[in-house]
Amino acid sequence: MLKVMLQKIWHKKWMVICLLLGSILLIATVVSFPLYRNASYDRMLVDEFDDYLAEKGEWPAMLKFMIMVQKDKNGETIGKMEKTLNELDGVLGVTGKEKVFYYSLSRAELASTTGRSDVDADGLRLGFMSGLPEHAKIISGRMFCDGGMDENGVIEVVVSQECLINNNLLVGETLEFLYMADKKGSPFRIKVVGVFEEQDSTDFYWQVRPSSLGIVALTDEQLFRDTFLGERAEKYTITCYYYDLFNYEDVTAVTANNLYDKTVYYQEQSGVKSTMSAPVYREIMERYFAKRTRIEATLFILQVPVLVLLGAFLFMISGQMYDMERNEISVMKSRGGSSAQMLRLYLYQSIFLAVIGAAGGIPLGAQFCKLLGSTQNFLEFNVRRRLNVTFDATVWKFAAGAMLACVLIMTIPALKHSRLTIVKLKQSNALKKSALWEKLFLDVILLGISLYGYYNYSKNKEMMVMSVMEGQSLDPLLYLSSSLFIVGMGLLFLRLQPWVIRLVYLLGKRFWRPASYAAFMENVKNGRKQQFIMLFMILTISLGMYHAVVARTILQNAKENEEYLVGSDILIKEVWTKTPSNSSNPNAGGPAFIEPDYRKYSSMPDVEAYTKVYSDASASFKTKDKGQMGCTLLAIQTKEYGLITDVSEEITEKAYRLYLNELATEPKGVLASSNLRDSLGFKIGDEVAYKDKYGTTIEAKIIDFFDYWPGYQPTSLVTGADGTAQKQTNTLLVANLATVQKKIGVYPYEIWAKLKPGCDSTNVYAWIRENDVHVNKFRDKAREMEQVVRDPLLQGTNGVLTMGFIVTIILCAVGYLIYWIMSIRSREMVFGVLRACGMHKGELFHMLIDEQLFSGVLSIFAGIGIGTLTSRMFVPMLQMAYAASNQVLPMKLIVNQTDMNRLYVVIAGVMATCLLTLLILVLKLNVTKALKLGEE
Amino acid sequence: MGENANYIIEIQNVGRTFNTASGPFQALKSVNASIPEGVLTILKGRSGSGKTTLLNIVGALDQPTTGRVIIEGQDVSRLNDYQRETLRRKKIGFVFQSVSLIPTMNAFQNVEFSMRMAGVKGDHKKRVEECLKMVGLGSRMHHMPSEMSGGEQQRVAIARAIAHGPSIILADEPTAELDSAMAAEVTKLFQEMTKKEHITIVMTTHDVGLMDAGDMVIELENGVQISQNAEA
Incomplete structure (x- = not known):
């Protein structure tokens, strides 16, 4: 079976290459979605955190706990807190940036040992701040020594300038606590050895500013622990502050969920919930999640048409391949091959292709993702801005789904053919019937639905703006309406096209030269066979145009709006x-x-x-x-x-x-x-x-x-x-x-x-x-414009549309070429008859050009027309979904001629290749061989 | 120029060698024949004897390796492709062994197409109907090839071959796929046409039963002409 399959594949290598191309593109497109999503969400989250940091100057990724412990037996409560704190980063799934423990005893009265009486009588709180020596700068005196106690058993402390002044302390002075004694009963003595301040005032270690430590004397952490914690803790009232700062740069879209869930757990359910302050990042993350849902839905909706096209491409090519194999299949069947065997053969073939497709598609998907992330404008890339591509379980799930879809799409057409015997083939050849969609008036129905959608939305513009403002994503139905409109118009064109051709034919019935006449007859009788490829052409071209206009319009309007809102290139407001x-x-x-x-x-x-x-x-x-x-x-x-x-x-x-x-x-x-x-x-x-x-x-x-x-x-x-x-x-x-x-x-x-x-x-x-x-406010238009472009929703939209456009163009080119070459090849016999009857090569070529004109060229024009019409109708509404909140300027439809030219160049290239292939085919056509005349 | 203006087709020392994978293969070796106007010539021989090759050369579909074919006094081997094609579409009508109708055209259109090709002026409809009636298909003019039997299709092909008024009809095994009654009918049709329209017909066949129908028989064996008996 495997051998038969491989032989079959080799025999049809061009078709197989097309199927592979389709599978690769389909899998790559599907895979790029979760890849891009994750990567851009990573960046988006970091951007949100960055914005907060820039705006407030505070480290947003921080959890803060405060607990006041009295009579803590064996220091259990504090022990538990510390255990929780030390496990925190692991549970949250983040990497720690800074962990600050700040403990202090309750305020206790002191007296100077020198007998100086003007020391503030209310006293000081003795405490420690973990890591203080590394972050503090001594502005007078020195840091407390290692171990924190001098040879006389005096606890060395440092204080802030505020504390020194407020309490009228002197550096070098030893003080004695009036009511606080050590194990032996002698009162604790402290010596102010230095005054400190922040080494670096932007250091996020300073969650508690020295200036706010007005009544606190800080000593060595270990000394404090040995002296006041553990077994001894129950004798004191200790206030503990915990600051856990972590690196938000490392939070990814994947770890974000866990981080958020665990944060909520700590805040609302855990044993430490009462000690925890509401973390600022919870709100940041909630905002991020909301945005994320909106982007996800929007990007998905935008990708659907491209995926449908890819599916259609695979379906068409495999259908074409089975058509070519019809004879073989029916012969095999007539010789006793069972339907199940046939089907299995095709199933294996599809699986084989899908596996290779995945092998090529997944890496390509990663490239797509990078491309998406570097999109600056429609079809413009900034290679310096690249996304980190990470594969997680979702990506593999998407890849598996895409493979399954490929296998199904490629095998389903075989289902029809596997039941075919030579008798049925002959019968079906003789049958001609109108397509199902024509009988069902699918074109009219689709147009009806989409126009109803169009009408509804244009009536409720205000409501749409409001709903977007409330954080809802692009309404799938709106985008669907535009896609349905394109399909409906395409089908309507297909319904009308034969009548147009027939009309032209009848107008000049008597005068048509043999070439044109034969082309007309071919189109009138066999036109139906070409409907799929024609629809495909129409869809690719009109979607390509539509997407180009959507992307340009959304971005250009957003940019112009921003330009308007910012006003001037530079704005400076001094202090x-x-x-x-x-x-x-x-x-x-x-x-x-x-x-x-x-x-x-x-x-x-x-x-x-x-x-x-x-x-x-x-x-x-x-x-x-x-x-x-x-x-x-x-x-x-x-x-x-x-x-x-x-x-x-x-x-x-x-x-x-x-x-x-x-x-x-x-x-x-x-x-x-x-x-x-x-x-x-x-x-x-x-x-x-x-x-x-x-x-x-x-x-x-x-x-x-x-x-x-x-x-x-x-x-x-x-x-x-x-x-x-x-x-x-x-x-x-x-x-x-x-x-x-x-x-x-x-x-x-x-x-x-x-x-x-x-x-x-x-x-x-x-x-x-x-x-x-000294600047109080600074606005830089260029930077704000860049932020508009970098907005994940806009960029994602741009990226998806750009990618969709590229994929569409590839499909359009390959699909049309392959279809034509294959269908021309299958007609070699007829060409032989025509040539034998004395038709010149030039006439044969002329006939084929005419045929292309009737199907391909007409479809191209229909595609351009439908694309333009759809853009005019639906882009203004789609645009609203993007720029609703601060859009001031009236929306302008941006049709970038360069984009259109790119599209036209590709189409022209495809048509030229088609013509060239036809020319070669006509020149190489051997009449006697084509007609199977003569001995060989 | 031909030696005798009465001969419409003159085959002079025609040989044809094909280059095959297993070396050159000589399909025809020095065939000579002169066919007068308005006769039905039968090219006879077993499968592989070279009769189709000879027919293709006569019909300017193929070129001889040696020798020449003169049609109506014109040396075909001296014509270029375009001139040969014009010769084919104006002077010659073909009937092939296998189905040779254009599948997208119905019987009427197939026949009319050859008139279009030859650039025949005047009322096509009448002539087409006449030709189709002649082959007995006056009632099936608007049927598609796929809706007709093999014999019917072959008869449409014959009608197509004569519609534009060619002077020569070349038929390659026109009866091979027909039953014997039908074959006889086609042959009878050919005979009538040589008489009525004064057309020269060359047909190949391996059907021994049809040999007598011809005015002239050329027999080939392994590419060698073994006999030519003109009408007595």
Whole structure:
């Protein structure tokens, strides 16, 4: 059996190579999904942690416990806690970064042994902080000695500066506890040997800052343990703090689940739950999990059409192969081979192919995954950004599933053929019937469903935006609608195509040259056989186009939106210090500040222009009938602001510069967001009184209304306490900086700058460091744009679509070529007849080109048309699913001509290869051989 | 030019050698024959005697290794591919042993196609119907080849071979797949056609029963012409 199979495979090597290609691509695509998912989730989680760290300056991956123990018999409670703590990292499945134990006794009164009486009478807490000598810097005196006790039995301690000052201590002084004695009954004595502070203030070891250790004297850990813990613990009240910091960089998508579950367990069920503080990372992880679900669902939905195409490809090629083997099968059957035997033969063959497919597909999947992770834009890769590929159980499960699917898809067509005998074959050859889908009106049904979906969604756009805001993933039904639309349109085209061909044929019936005539007859009679490959072409092309447009549109809109929201290339807000309270306050209502030197900005490198912008988000204005209403006040220097910012003219009522000109010529005027006009009844020329956050009122005249302003969000969605999204209208007033400053004084303003073309912010950063500019807020547009691109959902979408596009193109090329070559080969006999009747080679070629024109070329055009139509209809809705929360700009459909050209080039290449193959075939065609004439 | 203008086909010293895996194989050795216009010639011989090879050479489907074939005074071996193809589509009609209809066309269209190929002007429909009636298939004109029996298909092929009014019909074992009654009928049809349409027909057969039907018989054995008996 094995030999028969291998012979068969060798005999049909081209088909087998195609099947292998299909299996490899299918398995690779399936496997890349969990691989990419895991890898990008790893990165996403780390990004979430990083963001927290950057924002709050605190190490997020930390668990904190606090316990106060009184009369702890044999130190059991503390022992248990320490055991739990030491096991913690292992249970959580993380690698420890820092573990800090900070124990202290309750405060006890002390007296100086020198008789000095001005020592603070309330006393100190004696304690230890694990690892202190390695992390502390001694600023006076020295660190306590190893073992912590000098030769006189005095406990050496170090204190913080605050403690030294608060308690009026002296370095080198020995103190005696009044009511705390050792085993022998003599009171404990401590000696302050040094004052410490943080060696490195950014060291996360310092969960307890020295500045907060106002009444604590720290000694050696071992000494403390020997003296106050264990058996002796029951005599003291000990407060224990435990800080367990772990490396979040090592948390992967796989270990994250365990980490989260165990954290919840510790927090809610374990014996130590009452001692534990709520860890900040729990919320980070919950946010991450929510995001993850959304991404997972979205990416899966996007991959489905590609998987379906791959399945269809395998199905088609194996069907074609069995068709070629029909004669062999029916002969074997007629000679007594059983159906089961036939089926087993094909099953083995499928398994054989699937195994090789897996061997090639799994490594390719890993490459796909890397490719996905480095996608920068649609069909653009950044090789430096690569994901770590890790194989876990899920990946193998996916691979096994994909293999099984391959085997099934490749064997199912054999089921039909294995029952075939030579008699049935002859009968079936004589039959012609319309396809099942045609009888069922599947095209009409699919179109109906998808259009219903389209109609429903376009009616409920608002609702969709809200649901996305609430964290739901891309609605599968929406994407499904678009896919069904493509399939429905494709089928409809197939239904109409024969009629079009027939019409053209009838129009010129009498005049067709023999070549065209034969081609028409072939298409009219045999066209049905080509429906599958035609549908396949239509689907690949239209899906390819659709995906290209989806990817481009989503990314481009997100980028443009971000660009709009950020406003300027660089935003710097310095730290302003308040003027000493006794000096006179030039400001009207609020505190007075010392304005930093503005002139220094002229030395900022790589900057084309910069300006002052004063922004007050807590301003308000008096409405006509609804009282005071909150708004944002933006005070600008019109000329410079105009150089730095821009708003596309496509979306504004009039050119953005005109607004700035109006403001420049009317110093006391304000530009107002259009909601003032649309919902509050203001008109141009109306007076409006607005107040800054300190309550100073400014009277101004409205000179114009705008819909868009750099950084201005007309409405924003806020997530309420119950998790539902609500729409909020934002109002913006734009005034002249000089006018505003004259009225209210000079408050901390921002510097907005525009970089010279081709420059990035590197030199600006360096300038800030060199000039020691204390920055309170810094925004770098390029970096924020990069973050948009790096967003796992966007990047994943881009990656999946790019990969889908590439796979589609390969399939389209190989599928079409193979189909054509095979079907042409099977018609050699007819070509022989035509040639014998005197048809020239050129005419034969002409006939084949005509046939291609009727099926292939028509399908290509249909694919392009359907792709364009689907993009126009569905992309605007799909896009909403991505950029709903802060999308301000109206959505633009982005059709990148380069993408389309790439698609066209590939198609042209395929068609050219097809033609070349046909040409060779025609030239090589031996009439006598084709007709089996003559002796050989 | 031919020696005698009355001969429509002149076969002069035609030999054909095939290069096979086991060395050169001489299928025809120096065959000579002159066939006058309007006769039914039977090429006779056992399987492998070289009769199909000779027919292919006469029909300009194959080239002789030695010698030449002159059709209507024109040396076929001097023509290029294109001219030979034009000769085939205008002057010659073929009937092959195996099914040779174009499967995507019905009987009518198959026959009409040869007229299209030959560029025949005028009313195709009438001529096609006439030809199909002649082969006794006037009632099955719109059937597809797959809906017809082997004999019916062969008769359509004959109708196709004559429709464009060729001067020569070459038929390779036209009766091989037919029962004897049908075979006789086809042969009778050929005889009628030589008379009515003044067509020259060359057909191969190994059916001894049909030998008498021919006006002229050429017998081949192992590529050698062993007899040629023209009509008395």
